[in-house]
Amino acid sequence: MDIKREDLLRLFYYLKLTRRLEDRVTSLYHQGKILGGAWTSNGTEAVSVGYGYALEKNDIAAPYFRDMGVFLIRGITAKRIMAQYLGKKTGVTGGKEGNVHVGDLQYGVFGFPSHLADNYPVGAGAALAFKIRGEKRVVAACTGDGGTSRGDFHEGMNLAAVRKLPIVFICNNNQYAYSTPLKLQMAINNVAERALAYGMPSKIVNGNNVMEVYTAAKEAYETARNGGGPTFIECKTMRMHGHSEHDSAKYVPRELLEEWKKKDPILHMETYLMENQIAKKEELDGIDLQVQKEIEEAEAFAEESPYPEPEEVLKGLYATPIEE
Amino acid sequence: MKEITYLEAIKEALNEEMARDASVFILGEDVGVYGGAFRATEGLSNKYGEWRILDTPLSESGFTGAAIGAALVGMRPIVEMQFADFISCAFDQLVNVAAKNHYRWGAATPIVVRAPYGGNIHGGAFHSQCIEGFFFNVPGLKIVAPSTAYDAKGLLKAAIRDNDPVIYCEHKYLYRRIKDTVPEEDYVVPIGKARIALEGKDVSIITYGAMVHTALEAAQVLKENRVSCEIIDLRTILPLDKKAIFNTVKKTNKVVVLHEQTKTGSIGAEVSALINEYCFDYLDAPIIRVAAPDTPVPYSAQMEEAFIPQVKDVVSAVEKLMHY
Ligand SMILES: Cc1ncc(C[n+]2csc(CCOP(=O)(O)OP(=O)(O)O)c2C)c(N)n1
Numbered sequence: 001m002d003i004k005r006e007d008l009l010r011l012f013y014y015l016k017l018t019r020r021l022e023d024r025v026t027s028l029y030h031q032g033k034i035l036g037g038a039w040t041s042n043g044t045e046a047v048s049v050g051y052g053y054a055l056e057k058n059d060i061a062a063p064y065f066r067d068m069g070v071f072l073i074r075g076i077t078a079k080r081i082m083a084q085y086l087g088k089k090t091g092v093t094g095g096k097e098g099n100v101h102v103g104d105l106q107y108g109v110f111g112f113p114s115h116l117a118d119n120y121p122v123g124a125g126a127a128l129a130f131k132i133r134g135e136k137r138v139v140a141a142c143t144g145d146g147g148t149s150r151g152d153f154h155e156g157m158n159l160a161a162v163r164k165l166p167i168v169f170i171c172n173n174n175q176y177a178y179s180t181p182l183k184l185q186m187a188i189n190n191v192a193e194r195a196l197a198y199g200m201p202s203k204i205v206n207g208n209n210v211m212e213v214y215t216a217a218k219e220a221y222e223t224a225r226n227g228g229g230p231t232f233i234e235c236k237t238m239r240m241h242g243h244s245e246h247d248s249a250k251y252v253p254r255e256l257l258e259e260w261k262k263k264d265p266i267l268h269m270e271t272y273l274m275e276n277q278i279a280k281k282e283e284l285d286g287i288d289l290q291v292q293k294e295i296e297e298a299e300a301f302a303e304e305s306p307y308p309e310p311e312e313v314l315k316g317l318y319a320t321p322i323e324e
Numbered sequence: 325m326k327e328i329t330y331l332e333a334i335k336e337a338l339n340e341e342m343a344r345d346a347s348v349f350i351l352g353e354d355v356g357v358y359g360g361a362f363r364a365t366e367g368l369s370n371k372y373g374e375w376r377i378l379d380t381p382l383s384e385s386g387f388t389g390a391a392i393g394a395a396l397v398g399m400r401p402i403v404e405m406q407f408a409d410f411i412s413c414a415f416d417q418l419v420n421v422a423a424k425n426h427y428r429w430g431a432a433t434p435i436v437v438r439a440p441y442g443g444n445i446h447g448g449a450f451h452s453q454c455i456e457g458f459f460f461n462v463p464g465l466k467i468v469a470p471s472t473a474y475d476a477k478g479l480l481k482a483a484i485r486d487n488d489p490v491i492y493c494e495h496k497y498l499y500r501r502i503k504d505t506v507p508e509e510d511y512v513v514p515i516g517k518a519r520i521a522l523e524g525k526d527v528s529i530i531t532y533g534a535m536v537h538t539a540l541e542a543a544q545v546l547k548e549n550r551v552s553c554e555i556i557d558l559r560t561i562l563p564l565d566k567k568a569i570f571n572t573v574k575k576t577n578k579v580v581v582l583h584e585q586t587k588t589g590s591i592g593a594e595v596s597a598l599i600n601e602y603c604f605d606y607l608d609a610p611i612i613r614v615a616a617p618d619t620p621v622p623y624s625a626q627m628e629e630a631f632i633p634q635v636k637d638v639v640s641a642v643e644k645l646m647h648y
Contacts, residue, residue, distance in 0.1 A: 060397065093429050103429040110396060111429040113421045121386045122421060125393025125401075132349060132375045132399070139393075152416070155386025162381055317464055319432035319487035322516035322563055 001215045005278055011053055011210050012273060012284065015266050016291045018045045018069045021078050024295050025085055029245045035087040036098045041066035043240030046265035047172045049073065050213025051140050051233070054221060062110040062123030062141040065100040066172055074107040078294055082302035090301070095308035096316065116147030120156025120169060127165035138224045140217065142170040146177025148191050157232070161198040164229035168220040171232070172207065174239035179251045195232035207235030208265040211272070328506055331499040333473035334364050337480035338402065340510065342372055345400060348484060351378040351387050352404030361406045362440055362499060384413035391435045392422050400434050400484055408441035408455045408493065415458065422489035423464030432487040436480070442495040442534055442584055443621045443632055452621035454585040456493050456561050460594070466515055467562040469493035471536035473504045475559055478513030486515055493561075495534045502537070516560050518568035524554035527642045528572040530595055531582040532558040535633060539582055542638035551646055561591055569595060570603050577608040578645040584632055587615040609648035612641045
């Protein structure tokens, strides 16, 4: 699949935006400015950017917590995300939720429930609705390698396969689930082998190559959109930070990190764009400058934003409130 | 007006709501051609087709999650649990996803989960449980439990039209044993409103579900002893109709709380605590709870009878209060 220059540069922009936003969150975390935890997708940004960018406007993303690229691409701004991290009223959820536990239906993004893989069946349900209504929309649902051990992963995959639902299941296989390495998570070498049991086609891609992720997702979406049913895409990558920023990840062998550092998804994209004379260094630096400015503005916006009123705690429980 | 059974009332509500609104659909095990374990969806598959009466894999968490996802994109799914007992497999989706969506990120989740619950049918520990207590401590859910055909129909319609997740507890014992009149025309019974099942002045019996009928029988016996009972049928368990509870306490000053659910940490415990907190000065005697003992539901007829509160248990509780 040929990716247009304009799209390649957008992919690069979103990789940078995701990285720089989360890097800034990491700094703020260490300064004690983040209210709760800080989980980043560092090293694995190409997964969320690739599958997120391949979606059409009316499609739905049912993400997990290392999917910052998806949030940004769908239209949830860096400003709202920063404010979310600081527990501000202007955050995506107005302070009701923290960090990456966001969702916004206006942008076709389902909220991320912490319980990993919950969004597999939930995503399948949206795909079911599209199928019932005969709409040509698709869903992308994502989880980590650890999440694929949960029942909801299997229940969601099975239901989607049986009913040939228009959904693509993505797995960010970053080798670790918190401290648990893949070999203690499953007795198979590739997560994608799980799809076999459901009669579902699968694909393994280099999760550090955003173009590969984008292309595989795009193709799978088109199959799903045209009635061909679900696909499972395993993106092989490496979590380069701790599970969360409090975690030094001493349990990950240094050599493994060194090896993956050379395969950094942003470095990879930058090299590709320059070697193939798609963009010059100056142009890419320009994009990076723009990203840095955006992050600075987002942080300032978040800092200046008001906190929610304590009374908000009692609001919004029900969509149809019941009078006492 | 016409006379129909409790089960027919459920069937009629399903059929009429599906005819009224194309976004309403049913999913669960064996609900399609077979018509459901209790025949609640019999004939609907012919009328609405296999995509609106959707047979799912044996996968409670999967299809409950799918209902949530479909609801997020504009459908009004009705999940049928084959027996309420199996709702435990979907606990996570209901408690962490459905219940919290609106509060966390502002997304309405209009799903109904039909839960055929309760004992007295010799179903043993896994086909007889009262499950309302599992969910009573979950803000964001609504729980209803009709005791008459009229309420079964009206509450199911209200639940389907409501924008929040509603657990609809339908008592299996009542399916074919209860008959009463319902109007020919469309009506709903509002969620959140209890009803006075019997007016009286000496003692209040606060109850719901099949126990309403046990209370009515007990009141008949007590009437012969010149004791006048007021029976409050809660109808909605979450949130409780506090006003109705306080009004009856203020009227009779003596309260029996009656339910088939096991005693510890029960609905009755909460009703009792509410009265203590807000109506203590109106009490002439301690509140008595008549409830199932804290054991699984036993199988043998003799033991099950000992487990489920009987008319004589209610009569003696009321008499105890009268002699206080
Ligand atoms: C059901 C469930 N159990 C435990 C947790 C706590 N937890 C959060 S992330 C995580 C590890 C997730 O690993 P994986 O699915 O591989 O995703 P990754 O963090 O590697 O991206 C754990 C155990 C959780 N969120 N959900």
